[in-house]
Amino acid sequence: MKYHTFYIFICILICITTPLFAGSTEKTDAIISYTEELYTESIDSDALRGPVKGALNEGISQESITRFISANMQAGVEIEELIFYLENMSSAEAEGLPSYLVMNTILEGIVKGATGEEIRTSLLTSRSQIRFCNEISVRHKGRARRGTDETFLLTTALYNTLHMGFTENTLEQLSSSVLEHQRSSIFFMNSLEVLMELHSLGLENEQSGPLINSAINMDYRIGYIRSFPKIFSTQMKRGISQDDIFASLKEDIELSRAPSFESGNGSSYSGNNRSSEGPGSDRASPSQGSAPSSGAKKGNGNGGG
Amino acid sequence: MKKRKLPDHDMVRLFAKATRIEAPESVVRKLRKKIAAEGHPASTNILRRSGVPLLRRQVILAVILTLLITVPLTFFYTRHITGKHAPATNYVVRFVYENGDAHTVQIVGDFNAWNSEQTEMIRIPNTDLWTAEVVMSEGLYRYGFLIDNSQWALDPIAKINVKDDFGKESSLIMLLDETEDRKNL
Numbered sequence: 001m002k003y004h005t006f007y008i009f010i011c012i013l014i015c016i017t018t019p020l021f022a023g024s025t026e027k028t029d030a031i032i033s034y035t036e037e038l039y040t041e042s043i044d045s046d047a048l049r050g051p052v053k054g055a056l057n058e059g060i061s062q063e064s065i066t067r068f069i070s071a072n073m074q075a076g077v078e079i080e081e082l083i084f085y086l087e088n089m090s091s092a093e094a095e096g097l098p099s100y101l102v103m104n105t106i107l108e109g110i111v112k113g114a115t116g117e118e119i120r121t122s123l124l125t126s127r128s129q130i131r132f133c134n135e136i137s138v139r140h141k142g143r144a145r146r147g148t149d150e151t152f153l154l155t156t157a158l159y160n161t162l163h164m165g166f167t168e169n170t171l172e173q174l175s176s177s178v179l180e181h182q183r184s185s186i187f188f189m190n191s192l193e194v195l196m197e198l199h200s201l202g203l204e205n206e207q208s209g210p211l212i213n214s215a216i217n218m219d220y221r222i223g224y225i226r227s228f229p230k231i232f233s234t235q236m237k238r239g240i241s242q243d244d245i246f247a248s249l250k251e252d253i254e255l256s257r258a259p260s261f262e263s264g265n266g267s268s269y270s271g272n273n274r275s276s277e278g279p280g281s282d283r284a285s286p287s288q289g290s291a292p293s294s295g296a297k298k299g300n301g302n303g304g305g
Numbered sequence: 306m307k308k309r310k311l312p313d314h315d316m317v318r319l320f321a322k323a324t325r326i327e328a329p330e331s332v333v334r335k336l337r338k339k340i341a342a343e344g345h346p347a348s349t350n351i352l353r354r355s356g357v358p359l360l361r362r363q364v365i366l367a368v369i370l371t372l373l374i375t376v377p378l379t380f381f382y383t384r385h386i387t388g389k390h391a392p393a394t395n396y397v398v399r400f401v402y403e404n405g406d407a408h409t410v411q412i413v414g415d416f417n418a419w420n421s422e423q424t425e426m427i428r429i430p431n432t433d434l435w436t437a438e439v440v441m442s443e444g445l446y447r448y449g450f451l452i453d454n455s456q457w458a459l460d461p462i463a464k465i466n467v468k469d470d471f472g473k474e475s476s477l478i479m480l481l482d483e484t485e486d487r488k489n490l
Contacts, residue, residue: 009370012367071419109471126470157445165468
C-alpha cells in the first residue's frame with residue numbers, strides 16, 4: 001500500500017514539475033537563439049547559456065533580458081562584456097536588490113558612449129549605493145501599489161538622490177524622521193523629490209537636507225514642503241540670497257508657521273499649514289513636477305508601460 | 306462447531322484484503338459486523354477508514370503530498386511575477402523639445418530601456434519643436450534627448466537633472482500616484 005502511494009506521488013510530482021523546469025530551459029533557448037540571430041559573428045552560445053539561465057532563475061523576466069541583450073547588440077558590446085553584465089544583474093537580484101537599477105545604469109552608460117571599463121567601475125560603486133538604498137526602503141515597508149512595489153520606487157528615488165551628492169547620513173536622518181512621524185513611503189518620496197529639485201536649483205545640499213528634515217520633524221504636510229522650490233526660485237529671481245531664504249524658512253518652521261514669503265503669482269503663504277492642505281499642495285496628482293515638457297495624463301492602466 | 310476467533314492482526318489483514326480486492330459488499334459487511342461483534346481493538350482504525358476505497362485513499366494521499374511540494378515550488382519559480390498582477394496606473398506623457406538644427410531627435414531613458422530606436426520624436430511642421438508621447442507606469446525615470454544619433458541633451462525645462470556615473474547628466478521624471486495616500490501626505 002505504501003509503495004502504491006509513493007509511486008503515484010512520484011508520477012504526479014514529475015508531471016507537475018517537469019513543465020516548470022522545462023519552461024526555464026525553453027526560455028533560455030529562446031533567448032540564446034535570439035542572440036545568435038542578432039550577433040553577426042559566431043558567438044559562444046554555451047558561455048552565454050549559463051548567465052542567461054542564471055538571470056531567469058533569479059527572477060529577471062525574459063522580456064527584460066531580451067531587451068537588455070538587444071540594446072547591447074546594437075551598441076556592439078562584446079559577448080564577454082555582456083556575460084559580465086548579466087552575471088552582475090543576477091547577483092544583484094540574488095542579493096534581493098532591484099536588478100533593473102543595475103541594468104539601467106549599464107544601458108545609460110552604453111547610450112552615453114561610456115567605455116566598458118567605465119561601466120564596470122560604475123557598477124562597483126552603484127552596487128553599494130543600491131544596497132544602502134534598499135536597506136532604507138525596506139525599513140519603510142512600502143505596500144504593493146497598483147502594479148508597482150513601493151519599496152522599489154523608494155529605492156529608485158533614494159538612488160537618484162544619492163547621485164545628486166546627498167550623503168548617506170542625510171538620507172538616514174530623513175528616513176528616521178519620516179519613520180518617527182509615521183509618514184508614508186510616498187511622503188518620503190515626495191520629500192526626496194523636493195530635495196532633488198532644490199539641488200537642481202543650485203542650492204547647497206548641506207542646507208537643503210536639514211531644512212526638509214526640520215519640516216518633517218515639525219510635522220508639516222507635504223504641501224508645505226513642496227512649496228520650497230517655488231519659494232526659492234521666485235525669491236532668488238528677486239535678488240534675495242539663498243542664505244536669507246534658508247534663514248527665513250528655518251525661522252518659519254521653528255515658529256510652526258507657513259512660509260512668510262510671497263509666491264510668484266502674488267498670493268501670500270500664510271497661516272498654519274500643518275493640519276490641512278496648504279497653498280503649495282495644489283499640484284495635481286500624479287506628481288508631475290519633474291515632467292515639465294509634458295502633460296502627464298493618467299491612463300486607464302492595464303499593465304506596465 | 307464452535308467458531309474460532311481470529312487473532313486481531315489476522316482480522317485486520319483479512320479485512321484489508323477484502324477491501325483491496327474489492328470483494329462483494331456483502332462480504333465486507335459481514336466482516337465488518339464480525340469485527341464489531343468480536344471487538345478486535347486493532348481493527349477499529351481500519352474499520353473507520355474502510356468507508357473510502359483503498360486506491361482512492363492512496364490517490365488522495367499522493368495528491369496532498371504532491372501539492373505540499375509543488376505549491377511552494379511554484380511560488381518560488383514565479384516569485385518575480387506574483388504581486389505584480391494588479392494593473393499599474395499608466396500615464397501618457399508628452400515630451401516637447403526645441404531644436405531648429407537637428408535632423409533627428411530621439412528620446413531615450415529608463416522607460417524604453419535606453420533604446421534610441423524606440424521613441425523617435427516628430428517635428429511639428431513649420432516650427433523648431435519636436436514632440437513625442439510616451440506611455441509610462443508609475444515610477445522614476447531618467448531620460449534625455451539624443452540629437453542626430455550622437456549628441457546628448459537634457460530636457461531644458463526639467464526640474465530635476467541627475468548626475469550619472471559617466472560624467473554627464475540625465476533629466477528625471479517622477480510619476481507617483483497619490484490618490485490612495487492623500488490622507489497621509
